[in-house]
Amino acid sequence: MYKKQGLPEYDENPFVAALPKINDRKAAVAALISAPKFSEEEINFGAEIRVHAMQRLINDFFQPQAQHINLETRISILIRQGYLGRNPATPDFIKHLNNGYDRVVNKDISITTRTDVNVTANSFSIIGPSGCGKSKAIEKILKQYDKVIYHPDLKLTQIPWLKLECPSNGSLKQLCKSFFVALDKRLGTQYKNKYGKPRSGADEMIAEMAQLANLHAIGVLIIDEIQNLSVHRSGGEAPMMNFFVTLVNDIGIPVILVGTPKARRLIAKDFSQARRGSGLGSVMWERLKQDKHWEKLTDLIWNYQWLHYKTKLTNEIRDVLYDCSQGIIDILVKLYVLSQWRAMLTKAEQLSVDLILKTYQDEFKAVHPMLSALRSGKPEAIEKFGDLKMPDIDNKMIQAFEGELVVQQDKKQELEVTDDQSEKARKLLKVAIELGLEQDIAVPLIEAEIVKNPNLSVAHIIHRLTRVMVGAAEPETKKRISKKPVISNWQQYPSTDMRNMYFHKGETTMHTTLLQQGIICTVADFLKIG
Numbered sequence: 001m002y003k004k005q006g007l008p009e010y011d012e013n014p015f016v017a018a019l020p021k022i023n024d025r026k027a028a029v030a031a032l033i034s035a036p037k038f039s040e041e042e043i044n045f046g047a048e049i050r051v052h053a054m055q056r057l058i059n060d061f062f063q064p065q066a067q068h069i070n071l072e073t074r075i076s077i078l079i080r081q082g083y084l085g086r087n088p089a090t091p092d093f094i095k096h097l098n099n100g101y102d103r104v105v106n107k108d109i110s111i112t113t114r115t116d117v118n119v120t121a122n123s124f125s126i127i128g129p130s131g132c133g134k135s136k137a138i139e140k141i142l143k144q145y146d147k148v149i150y151h152p153d154l155k156l157t158q159i160p161w162l163k164l165e166c167p168s169n170g171s172l173k174q175l176c177k178s179f180f181v182a183l184d185k186r187l188g189t190q191y192k193n194k195y196g197k198p199r200s201g202a203d204e205m206i207a208e209m210a211q212l213a214n215l216h217a218i219g220v221l222i223i224d225e226i227q228n229l230s231v232h233r234s235g236g237e238a239p240m241m242n243f244f245v246t247l248v249n250d251i252g253i254p255v256i257l258v259g260t261p262k263a264r265r266l267i268a269k270d271f272s273q274a275r276r277g278s279g280l281g282s283v284m285w286e287r288l289k290q291d292k293h294w295e296k297l298t299d300l301i302w303n304y305q306w307l308h309y310k311t312k313l314t315n316e317i318r319d320v321l322y323d324c325s326q327g328i329i330d331i332l333v334k335l336y337v338l339s340q341w342r343a344m345l346t347k348a349e350q351l352s353v354d355l356i357l358k359t360y361q362d363e364f365k366a367v368h369p370m371l372s373a374l375r376s377g378k379p380e381a382i383e384k385f386g387d388l389k390m391p392d393i394d395n396k397m398i399q400a401f402e403g404e405l406v407v408q409q410d411k412k413q414e415l416e417v418t419d420d421q422s423e424k425a426r427k428l429l430k431v432a433i434e435l436g437l438e439q440d441i442a443v444p445l446i447e448a449e450i451v452k453n454p455n456l457s458v459a460h461i462i463h464r465l466t467r468v469m470v471g472a473a474e475p476e477t478k479k480r481i482s483k484k485p486v487i488s489n490w491q492q493y494p495s496t497d498m499r500n501m502y503f504h505k506g507e508t509t510m511h512t513t514l515l516q517q518g519i520i521c522t523v524a525d526f527l528k529i530g
Helices: 025-032 040-044 047-053 055-060 066-084 091-106 134-142 172-187 191-195 202-215 226-231 237-251 261-273 292-301 315-325 329-345 353-363 365-376 379-384 393-400 403-412 419-434 439-452 458-470 476-481 487-492 498-504 510-516 523-527
Strands: 123-127 149-151 156-158 162-165 221-224 255-259
Touching: 025 066, 025 134, 040 047, 047 055, 047 329, 055 329, 066 123, 066 134, 091 202, 091 237, 123 261, 134 162, 134 221, 134 255, 162 172, 172 191, 172 202, 172 237, 191 202, 202 237, 226 255, 226 261, 237 255, 255 261, 292 315, 292 329, 315 329, 315 353, 315 365, 329 353, 353 365, 365 379, 419 439, 419 458, 439 458, 487 498, 498 510
Parallel strands: 123 255, 162 221, 221 255
Antiparallel strands: 149 156
């Protein structure tokens, strides 16, 4: 079970000796690299089969870069060094548990402990745009470590790592509950039911969480999506950051905070309070630059083509791929896959600059603002678009090969307006679709606006539609407070819509109206005894 780690302080510590051997650079690359399956024979399959094969590129492709290897080394050091102050073969481990017991009894994680202990825990943060591979790299690295290690001689269960997501509301109670749930999944325990009760106070939960982290010898606690603290509620930010610092400095649990550029100032301000936080520094997870590494990556990915004709990879194509992805690997891979999808759909069966650009313009509208911020190189602009929302690639690819069904659905959503308004309606529909609104949503909105405001110009109606699209017509808080529906607007809905029926029912009850429309029936009719 125990392995020689190469250093006496490691070999003498059961928690460290139970870990895998330390990787050299070559072994680290081998452990991280992942190549999808690919066969030339698959090129001759039908498009409906090839679209499945392309999913391998999204799910299985991982080419480690220099920053991945450096991160693997940092995590390796962080875990092993953190265990030195919690060696179960020495009295230090018992001291940690005794101090934790005091905190639990007093329900206060910040109390002065009765026993001085040796703390060797460290910490660092990883900051970078969404989609650049931070979380995926961490997951690949952590897979090298067992999730649970049982020490029979010590009658103790060790957890080398535990990864949580920061709650969106910045709540320490919610973080603790997530921690208890994660432990229950690993160990089959009932900590959530025992310590995460609704009546349990935050201080009580925090103390229990810290004690359990030591009791189960957690090697490192990774908190992802730390940028959620930037949208904190009622002081949720400072207590959370102080808690992370306390975990490292006083309790001895290594911590890694992972987030987008939105979290950069927050971590620089508060997480630096960890006196050991500067030991491993912070990792600014940069997107790839357009250099030799980009050239090697595109060379590699270009081999995975399920098209009938393989285009030569030119510098012009490399430049377009970089401009459209801005060095974010997740976008590069999905752009590459969706471009192949379009090539199959259009029967072109080969990639080109124009096809890639058209794919980017049509399928990646959601990330255009973020990529524009990256092109600007301005930190404040990048922070503004810290959370990158990728298009739903699976649905897009499924719909692509249900072409006949999509066409039928589109035909149902044709504009139904008077002849004198048809030209205006067509212009409005074209603009709405260019703005990113789906046709089945745009059509009823345009029809309603033309009915309500037939004399307004195209520009004025587009302005009104834009306000509806972004929700500017009414503040969100007012929407939540408002209890009365705006019945006066219900006339705009189709005659088959119950809101329209309610608007036109007059003195008749809604029950009678629904009976007249055939939407409901009497009990007698239902039982067929009338």
